[in-house]
Amino acid sequence: MKVLSVHDLKPEDSLLLTFDGVYKARTALKTRLAPFLDALEKNAGGWMPDVIRGKRQRKYSRSSFFQALGENDEDNDPGIGLYRTEWPALDGCFDRWLSRKPPQLGVFLRVQPLSFFADEQRCLHFVEMVRAWASHYPVSHAEAHSTADSNLAGSPCFGRDDQTCFRDGFDKIYEVFWLNVFGPKLVEEVGRERMLSTPAWRVEELPNGCVLLVTWPTAADFASEEARLAQARAHAHLRPDLDFDTVLRTLRERSATLAPVEPRFPPDLAPLLSRVVDAVAVHERQRTITELNAWRPPEPEEWLPLDAALPPDVADPERVLEQYRLHAEYLVALLHTPVPSVFKSTPESLTDVDAYFWRDDFTRGRSREAIDEHLVPAVGAYLGQVLVHHLDGRWIPRKKLLEAQVLAGGRVWLPMKRAWRYLRSRQSLLDSSLTQLYREAERHRS
Structure with missing residues (x-):
């Protein structure tokens, strides 16, 4: 069974639930977890997950759920994965920690796309599921939101720093999300009467002292003006030390940051820049599109007019050309697993290489000496080979590596020099992309 990963879908927002609750360790495991599975299966x-992953992957059933838990207990690994094979995608995890006092269970669910929760009835079922969980497994805090x-x-x-965050957890009302469960300690800190009088779509006291609070009927339109107003009212009510207008302004700014932006990328680089956008975190996508819309790469300088071409200055041109081929093969050997198209040596494979190097931030953490000695010749030779094969080009070998040229069309191109500029930094991977130089050479082919 092949699960549908959230990474298999077009990058977009998802509904995220985090839930850590306490349960009684003295009863049988199936009895302890029956309320959890009852609420999941009902709502x-x-x-609904249809795949369970422990030591191995199985089709979901109650028996396979407990089988996976038992296997993981043998390895002191408390977590099992929850996934789906069809849209919408689910990336989930169920954990339990018997060593904690009292024992705890944890649930992490990420359902993509968030637009799946535009339906009010579907959201109501989600709320009922969390309500049932929180009623049986008291939490200090749980949340579901974009x-x-x-x-x-x-x-x-x-x-806060990670150490403080881990030590203190959600020890005060830092934020009010679409769905919230506040534990007894937080409720008493705020004041039970104040908590229960919060202006929100749903506020309910649970039998164990927790309070369920849902700001708006549907999760998908959290960024609408009406939903933001409801969120701000609830937050300012629970934190009277905060100014309502300031809270609302912050929420509106977040909505603006997430508002869709139409890409207006240079045509030559649109395939590459779209991949760059897809590689950034969802909350950074629109800001990245805005920045790339305003950015324009420098015109390629790694070329010479025909009458300025440097003549061959090597004693054995064939030997040098063979060395260029070996350099290009080194790049193929280096990238063939993460970038399978590198075998094809096509213009499209240049874009794949550009996207991979940028996504991996390939120049970071590698010595400049190693980059210049090994990677620059490999990238430059590979670029040169694509120019030769697809633009009827011809190498003009030179003793100095950065002077190596490819005669293609009405110009002489300097692929090694381009590779040297390209591999200076993460930004230079875009400013001096292999894709752009090839497309520029393609325009001067005739």
């Missing part, structure tokens, strides 16, 4: 509906907006809010640390 998940169209996003993944992108949660990231913009700074969740889960909210500006």
Whole structure:
């Protein structure tokens, strides 16, 4: 069974749930977890997991769920994965920690796309599931919200260092999300009466002292003006030390940051820049599109007019050309697994190489000496080979590596020099992309 990963879909926002609850360890495991599975199976509906992954992958059933838990307990690994094979995608994890006092279970669910939760009835079922869980497994805090907006809010640390965040957890109302469960300690800190009088779509006291609070009927339109107003009212009510207008302004700014932006990329680089956008975190996508819309790469300088071409100055041109081929093969050997198209040596494979180097931030953490000695010749030779094969080019070998030329069309191109500029930094991978130089050479082919 091949699961549908969130990475298999077009990058977009998702609904994220984090839930850590306490349960009684003295009863049988199946009895302890029956309320969890009952609520999941009753309410998940169209996003119900159909794959369980422990030591191995199985089709979902209650028996396979407990089988996977038992196998992982043998390896002291408390977590099992929850996935789907069909749209919408689910990336989930169920954990339990018997060593903690009291024992705890944890649930992480990410359902993509968030637009799946535009339906009010579907959201109501989701709320009922979390309500049932929180009623049986008391929490200190649980939340469900847009993944992108949660990231913009700074969740889960909210500006604290990791050590403080891990030690203190959600010890005060840092943020009010679409769905919230506040544990008894937080409720008493705020004041139970104040908590229960919060202006929100749903506020309910649970039998164990937790309070369920949902700001708006549907999760998908969290960024609408009406939903933001409801979110701001609830937050300012629970934190009277905060100014409502300031809270609302912050939420509106987050909505603006996430508002869709139409890409207006240079045609030559649109395939590459679209890949760059897809590689950044969802909450950074629109900001990245805006920045790339305003950015224009420098015109390629790695060329000479025909009458300025440097003549061959090597004693054995064939030997040097063979060395160029070996350099190009080194890049193929280096990248053939993450970039399979590198075998084809096509213009499209140049874009794949550009996207991979940028996504991996390939120049970071590698010595300049190693890059210049090994990677520059490999990238330059590979670029040169593509120019030769696809633009009827011809190498003009030179003793100095950076002077190696390819005669193609009405110009002489310097692929090694381009590779040297290209591999200076992550930004230079875009400013001096292999894709752009090839497309420029293609225009001067005739």
